[in-house]
Amino acid sequence: MTYIAKPKFHHPGLKKNELGYTHRDYEGKISTLCAGCGHDSITASIIEACYELSIEPHRVAKISGIGCSSKTPDYFLGNSHGFNSVHGRMPSVLTGANLANRDLIYLGVSGDGDSASIGFGQFAHSIRRGVNMTYIVENNGVYGLTKGQFSATADRGSKSKKGVTNTDNAIDLVAIALQLGATFVARSFSGDKTQLVPLIAAAIRHKGASFIDVISPCIAFNNHAGSTKSFDYVREHNDAVNRLDVLVGRDPIAVDYAPGTVQMVEQHDGSRIALRKIDADYDPHDRLGAMTFLQKHAAKGQIVTGLLYVDPEAEDLHEHLNTVETPLNALEADTLCPGSAVLDKINASLR
Amino acid sequence: MSDKKPISSVNDFVVRFANVNGSGSASANELFARAILRHGVPVSPRNIFPSNIQGLPTWYEVRVTEAGHLGARGGVDMMVAMNPQTWDKDVAGIEPGGYLFYDSTKPMPSTKFRDDITVIGVPLTAITNSTYTDPRQRQLFKNIIYLGALSALLDMDPKVIEQLIGEQYKGKEKLLSSNVHALHLGRDWALQNLKCPIGLRVKKADKVGDRIFIEGNSAAALGAVYGGATVCAWYPITPSSSVAEAFTSHCKKYRHDPETGKAKYAIVQGEDELASIGIVIGASWNGARAFTATSGPGISLMTEFIGLSYFAEIPAVIMNIQRAGPSTGMPTRTQQCDVIACAYASHGDTKHVLLFPEDPAEAFEFAAAAFDLAERLQTTIFLMLDLDIGMNHRLCRPLKWDDARQYDRGKIMTAEMLEEGRDFGRYLDVDGDGIPYRTYPGTHPTKGSYFTRGTSRDRYARYSEEGPVYADNMQRLVRKFETAQDLVPRPLQANAERPTKYGVIYFGSTSPAMDEAIGLLEARGHQLDRLRIRAFPFHSSVASFLAEHDFVYVVEQNRDSQLRQLIVNENGIDPVRLVPIVHYDGTPITARFIAKAIGDHQDHLKVTPLRKAVS
Ligand SMILES: Cc1ncc(C[n+]2csc(CCOP(=O)(O)OP(=O)(O)O)c2C)c(N)n1
Ligand code: SF4
Numbered sequence: 001m002t003y004i005a006k007p008k009f010h011h012p013g014l015k016k017n018e019l020g021y022t023h024r025d026y027e028g029k030i031s032t033l034c035a036g037c038g039h040d041s042i043t044a045s046i047i048e049a050c051y052e053l054s055i056e057p058h059r060v061a062k063i064s065g066i067g068c069s070s071k072t073p074d075y076f077l078g079n080s081h082g083f084n085s086v087h088g089r090m091p092s093v094l095t096g097a098n099l100a101n102r103d104l105i106y107l108g109v110s111g112d113g114d115s116a117s118i119g120f121g122q123f124a125h126s127i128r129r130g131v132n133m134t135y136i137v138e139n140n141g142v143y144g145l146t147k148g149q150f151s152a153t154a155d156r157g158s159k160s161k162k163g164v165t166n167t168d169n170a171i172d173l174v175a176i177a178l179q180l181g182a183t184f185v186a187r188s189f190s191g192d193k194t195q196l197v198p199l200i201a202a203a204i205r206h207k208g209a210s211f212i213d214v215i216s217p218c219i220a221f222n223n224h225a226g227s228t229k230s231f232d233y234v235r236e237h238n239d240a241v242n243r244l245d246v247l248v249g250r251d252p253i254a255v256d257y258a259p260g261t262v263q264m265v266e267q268h269d270g271s272r273i274a275l276r277k278i279d280a281d282y283d284p285h286d287r288l289g290a291m292t293f294l295q296k297h298a299a300k301g302q303i304v305t306g307l308l309y310v311d312p313e314a315e316d317l318h319e320h321l322n323t324v325e326t327p328l329n330a331l332e333a334d335t336l337c338p339g340s341a342v343l344d345k346i347n348a349s350l351r
Numbered sequence: 352m353s354d355k356k357p358i359s360s361v362n363d364f365v366v367r368f369a370n371v372n373g374s375g376s377a378s379a380n381e382l383f384a385r386a387i388l389r390h391g392v393p394v395s396p397r398n399i400f401p402s403n404i405q406g407l408p409t410w411y412e413v414r415v416t417e418a419g420h421l422g423a424r425g426g427v428d429m430m431v432a433m434n435p436q437t438w439d440k441d442v443a444g445i446e447p448g449g450y451l452f453y454d455s456t457k458p459m460p461s462t463k464f465r466d467d468i469t470v471i472g473v474p475l476t477a478i479t480n481s482t483y484t485d486p487r488q489r490q491l492f493k494n495i496i497y498l499g500a501l502s503a504l505l506d507m508d509p510k511v512i513e514q515l516i517g518e519q520y521k522g523k524e525k526l527l528s529s530n531v532h533a534l535h536l537g538r539d540w541a542l543q544n545l546k547c548p549i550g551l552r553v554k555k556a557d558k559v560g561d562r563i564f565i566e567g568n569s570a571a572a573l574g575a576v577y578g579g580a581t582v583c584a585w586y587p588i589t590p591s592s593s594v595a596e597a598f599t600s601h602c603k604k605y606r607h608d609p610e611t612g613k614a615k616y617a618i619v620q621g622e623d624e625l626a627s628i629g630i631v632i633g634a635s636w637n638g639a640r641a642f643t644a645t646s647g648p649g650i651s652l653m654t655e656f657i658g659l660s661y662f663a664e665i666p667a668v669i670m671n672i673q674r675a676g677p678s679t680g681m682p683t684r685t686q687q688c689d690v691i692a693c694a695y696a697s698h699g700d701t702k703h704v705l706l707f708p709e710d711p712a713e714a715f716e717f718a719a720a721a722f723d724l725a726e727r728l729q730t731t732i733f734l735m736l737d738l739d740i741g742m743n744h745r746l747c748r749p750l751k752w753d754d755a756r757q758y759d760r761g762k763i764m765t766a767e768m769l770e771e772g773r774d775f776g777r778y779l780d781v782d783g784d785g786i787p788y789r790t791y792p793g794t795h796p797t798k799g800s801y802f803t804r805g806t807s808r809d810r811y812a813r814y815s816e817e818g819p820v821y822a823d824n825m826q827r828l829v830r831k832f833e834t835a836q837d838l839v840p841r842p843l844q845a846n847a848e849r850p851t852k853y854g855v856i857y858f859g860s861t862s863p864a865m866d867e868a869i870g871l872l873e874a875r876g877h878q879l880d881r882l883r884i885r886a887f888p889f890h891s892s893v894a895s896f897l898a899e900h901d902f903v904y905v906v907e908q909n910r911d912s913q914l915r916q917l918i919v920n921e922n923g924i925d926p927v928r929l930v931p932i933v934h935y936d937g938t939p940i941t942a943r944f945i946a947k948a949i950g951d952h953q954d955h956l957k958v959t960p961l962r963k964a965v966s
Contacts, residue, residue: 058800061637061792074802074814081792083636084804085629086655092584092626096633096641097792099582099617104637104793122629125622317617324613328581329638329791331615333758336579338605340752346573347749350563 018054026051028078033068038190038216038231039138043075045193046107046136049200050077060105061097065090065119068145069111069138069216088119091126091135095317098131101327102318105204106133113143116152116171123173127180127209132316134203134210137173138190140218141229148221159226172298174308177211178291183314184210185290186307189234190217199307208314215303239297241282241306284310355467358448359550362392362417364428366501366551369441371434372401372409379494380411382519383501384744386512387415388564391556395421395863397743397939402589402682408437417558421710421745422864425941429551431497438463450549452501471545473500478540482533492533499537506548508555509538563711563749567740568644570711571670572597573750574718575642576605579758580668582641584619584630586649589682590738591672594644595620624649628656628667635666636803638791640722640758642668647676647689650696657731658697659805661828664778664787666725666732666761669693670718673737675937684937685738687859690913693733694887700825702832704839705733705887709862710740712747713885717840726761728835729789737908739860739939764788769798777801777812778824785831832888839886842893847878854900855932855949856893858884858914860939861906867942868949875946877953879904887917894922897929902956904949906932908940 014022026047031040050057060080064070066087073082085093094108108126115123115137126135141154148161152171159165177185184206188196196214203210215234217223223230228237283289290309297304324331358364366383370376377398384396395414401407414424429450432441445451447467453459455472464470479493502509513531520527541547572594575583585595595618602616621627627643634641645653650671660667673689675681680688693705706721708714714736721732762782764775769790775798778787787810790799801812807821808814815821847869857865862883872879882896882903897903897918905915912931919926932948934940 056796058796059793063633079797079800081790081800082802083633084802084806085632086659086805089625089629089656092621092629093633093636095619095626096582096584096630096635096639097637098633099619099630100634100637100639100641101791101793121622122626125626129619321617321619322612322614323617324608324611324615328615328617328634331579331581333579333756336581336606336615337577337752337756340754342605343577343750343752347561347563350565351559351561 017051019056021051021054021057023047023051025057025079026077028073028075031072031075033071034220036219037068037144038140038214038218039069039072040075041190041193042136042138042196042214042216043072045190045196045200047076048193048197049204052197053201053204055105055204059103060107062107062109063090063094063097064109065111065114066145067111067114067143068218069140070109070114072138073107073109088114088117089122090114091119091122091131094133095126095129095131098133098317099323100329102132102323102325103327106131107204108133108135110135110137111144112137112139112141112151112153112173116173120152120171124176124180127177127182127211129317130181130183130209130315130320132207132209132318134200134206134212136200136212136214138216139173139213139229140216140222141227142218142222144218144221155228158228159224161221161224172294173211174213175291175294177213178287178294178309181209182211182309183208183311184307185309186211187213187215187303187305189215189238189303189305191231191235192238192240192305195240195305202307202310206310206314208311208316234303237301237303239302239304241279241293241304241308242284284308287311355448357450357469357550358428358446360428361552361554362415362556364551365412365414365424365426366429366431367410367412367427367441367444368431369434369437370409370411371436372403372407374433374494375491376409376433376494377411379498380413381744382512382515383498384413385515385564386502386507387413387553388559388746389511389515390508390553391559392417392553393419393421393558393562393746395423395745397423397739399938400683408434415553417556419558419746420863420867420942422862422867423939423941425943431501433497442468450551452497452504469549471504471549473497473537473540473545475537478536482536492529495530495533496537499534499539500541500545501537502534503538503541503547504545504549504551506552506554509534559746561749562746564744564746565711566593566742566744567708567711567714567736568593568672568742569597570715570747570750571644571708571718571734571736571741573601574715575668575722576601577715577752578640578719578722580640580642580722581616582618582630582634582639583616583643584621584627584634584641585643586621586624586627586645588646588649590674590742591644591646591649591670593742594670594672624652625656628653628669631667631669632656632660632665635725636792640666640668640726642670642722644670644672646672646674647692648679650689650692654697657703658699658701660731661697661701661703662699663803663805664729664789665803666729668721668725668732668734670734670736672741673735675935681937683738685860685939686908686935686937687735687737687861688909688913688935689735690907690909690917693735694917696731702888703731703733704728704835705735706840707735707858707885708740709859709883709885710747711745712750714740715750720840723759724835724838727759727838728786728831729761730831735859737860762786762788764790764794764799766795766799769795775799776810778808778810778827780827780830783830784834785827785829786834787827836888836890839888839890841890842885842896843883844892844896845881847880848873849878851878851880852901853878853953854880854882854896854903855906856882856884856896856903856914856918857906861908864940864942864945865906868945871942871946872950872953875950875953877950879949884914889918889921893918894924897922897924900928902928902930904930904932904952906940906945906949908934910935
């Protein structure tokens with residue numbers, strides 16, 4: 001067997017969400033990643049977020065590139081279609097899928113190798129086009145699947161498992177996403193479910209390009225001293241800007257959160273994000289402020305996590321292209337084909 | 352002083368305009384071609400342009416052909432030499448007895464002319480400058496003035512040209528009258544100062560019929576509209592950009608919801624070819640009809656995704672408007688050089704369906720059919736055009752559409768079918784034709800979802816690296832390709848008048864030149880049966896044709912005889928019996944070239960062997 005399916009048995013006492021789905025309905029196959037891999041925690045957070053949002057699992061399309069991270073869509077939402085495309089090209093496949101059917105929820109899962117190296121261009125362009133998606137990078141600073149080479153997000157000066165020092169500057173995908181006009185930008189840590197789950201939920205509810213960079217330590221190749229993407233390092237250097245929580249309609253979804261002030265952010269679809277601010281001065285509506293904040297903390301060696309920027313009024317690619325409400329994949333010959341009478345006129349104009 | 356009798360020909364000659372790129376001559380030259388067409392005389396024009404925007408030489412050639420030969424002929428009967436840079440080459444290219452038309456404002460030394468041609472000087476700059484002061488007007492109207500002079504020299508009806516100008520500037524009275532005025536400036540000057548008409552003449556005929564005049568790229572784009580494409584992702588590259596541009600303008604006209612004004616299509620100019628094909632694959636995976644248009648370098652970039660389309664079985668339509676390679680090659684010159692690259696695109700064992708339209712009418716039909724084929728076969732379909740048909744206007748039969756036609760969406764398992772309890776295995780060969788069922792994402796809450804991947808998997812789409820599972824899948828893909836044989840357009844055969852042991856195979860834009868060459872070869876006493884291949888995989892009739900002939904010429908526009916290679920490879924035939932006839936200098940193949948190459952070979956074959964002669 002080269003795959004492991006989960007037993008389908010459901011305990012009758014399992015808690016159900018609004019749609020009557022249990023947690024198990026949001027699970028997928030058993031992960032084949034290394035035990036303790038940060039990516040598995042992200043998988044768990046995605047499951048949790050979708051459960052809490054009461055999403056119909058099959059209405060999600062989960063698309064990825066190639067890498068350990070890109071394997072994860074197989075491990076959640078077993079009843080939705082998944083697409084493990086080619087290395088670095090998840091964004092274009094997702095863009096196409098989204099154009100074909102605007103009614104589904106698009107979840108793009110990628111790695112830092114996938115998105116910051118081979119797929120850097122596609123990452124940038126999908127963000128800049130405002131594709132309505134939740135784009136999650138499971139960022140471990142290494143190439144996991146090909147066994148530990150530095151990725152483009154590895155910090156300068158950090159050390160590989162074999163002791164090599166990285167001399168290249170790192171790409172900060174969050175900074176780039178902000179610069180490119182992403183309308184929802186966040187960073188989190190795979191080990192901080194309390195923060196990550198609501199962030200994913202909010203990103204899914206957000207209409208437009210949502211980007212979440214999740215630091216996700218690689219147990220096998222990047223969890224040693226000298227790495228800036230190890231569990232210990234991230235815990236020590238994490239500076240969370242906010243805790244948030246998504247309110248769909250009027251019913252708040254209960255999650256654990258740290259105490260602090262609350263700021264409500266109204267999303268386009270009517271749902272509200274409640275931001276628990278840790279930094280009292282932080283305004284997540286200020287793109288420029290977010291960029292400065294990020295740079296300042298980066299200079300101090302701090303990893304800023306939380307929702308860094310959101311534009312509740314965001315538009316998506318379909319609005320830019322002014323496409324019809326009916327999904328394009330549902331249009332048939334009767335509405336798509338101009339017919340023979342028009343063709344006769346075209347012929348006449350070509351003589 | 353001419354030492355060769357001037358060419359005398361009615362409705363059968365070649366005029367070539369030599370201009371400087373960016374001088375605004377293109378529309379005047381096209382007007383010339385259209386005017387002849389309106390005289391009821393077929394034309395076959397060709398743009399010969401450099402790979403830059405301004406300043407370099409450009410030529411526009413109009414073959415006037417009452418007989419209706421739409422291939423390039425070769426040779427120039429009249430050169431309209433408006434470009435000093437290329438003067439020497441242009442003058443040298445005129446057929447003996449031909450004509451040279453030039454701007455005689457500045458005197459030229461006699462060494463610049465030839466004795467065996469007729470030189471016609473018109474002081475174009477002087478006429479223009481005495482009428483117009485604005486520099487841009489001077490540049491543009493000079494072109495219309497030479498058109499006027501030519502109309503007199505070639506005995507064309509000025510009313511026909513006026514009418515065309517009227518259609519062009521409908522509602523723009525000022526432009527209309529100023530253009531007509533310029534036309535008559537040139538015409539009157541020629542009538543008063545030159546011997547009109549010359550030996551080359553246009554005489555009204557009725558040889559165009561209901562044929563239309565359209566570029567292949569535009570027709571292919573219309574085919575995409577009629578074929579139901581809703582997603583187009585592309586990246587600019589000559590000579591394919593005009594496909595996407597035409598698709599955009601057709602969609603703007605025909606694809607907006609009348610009530611809301613919203614678009615029933617999505618067009619994205621990708622950041623590169625990787626993204627363009629990725630978008631196509633994502634959209635097709637999700638059930639929309641999607642395509643991209645590109646040329647050789649774009650195909651190179653797309654190959655990884657093409658392999659994914661093949662192995663993961665996702666429909667995709669790629670229009671490849673071929674140009675001369677390898678690498679950047681000659682980006683504005685024509686070839687049929689991507690046959691092998693497309694047939695076997697990507698790594699591992701792959702094979703792809705190729706369609707070879709011969710003209711815009713087939714480009715339209717095949718483009719529409721490509722979407723049915725892509726969905727039926729769940730794979731990439733290549734529409735193989737080239738610059739010669741793609742970017743030039745061609746006369747062709749009117750485009751036709753059957754309103755009863757429904758799109759073939761292929762094997763889709765619906766929610767109802769899943770509810771009925773039908774077994775769904777994404778890669779199960781239920782019908783024995785190698786084609787499995789697919790479901791669209793979002794179809795059913797609990798049934799029919801699967802994981803699409805480029806990695807090996809079993810019939811139920813479950814990841815597997817087991818050898819037999821992999822081989823089973825690869826064998827099914829072979830079966831599917833065999834199924835494709837009967838779905839793609841069949842080859843068309845035309846037999847010689849008398850039975851013959853010799854045949855010729857050709858495809859795509861070579862077609863009109865080949866048709867004409869057959870006549871020339873017959874005149875030389877050579878009889879050949881013809882087979883025009885219209886698709887890959889090859890239909891079984893290709894093998895029969897090969898079996899029925901001792902020698903088969905394979906005529907194509909690339910160096911390595913790529914179609915021949917493909918035939919040898921796929922049919923296991925003795926290569927000796929397939930004679931390559933190749934033309935690959937970037938200009939369109941001509942009837943003269945084909946007739947000479949085949950004719951010489953045939954003459955050689957006809958030499959009775961010595962042994963036989965003495966025995
Ligand atoms: C075109 C291409 N080049 C290289 C590879 C090899 N490859 C597979 S995964 C990978 C890197 C994955 O790194 P990342 O995206 O960071 O994911 P991780 O495994 O760390 O989660 C590479 C280089 C490939 N599959 N395709
Ligand atoms: S190699 Fe690293 S990234 Fe890959 S599964 Fe193991 S821990 Fe995770």
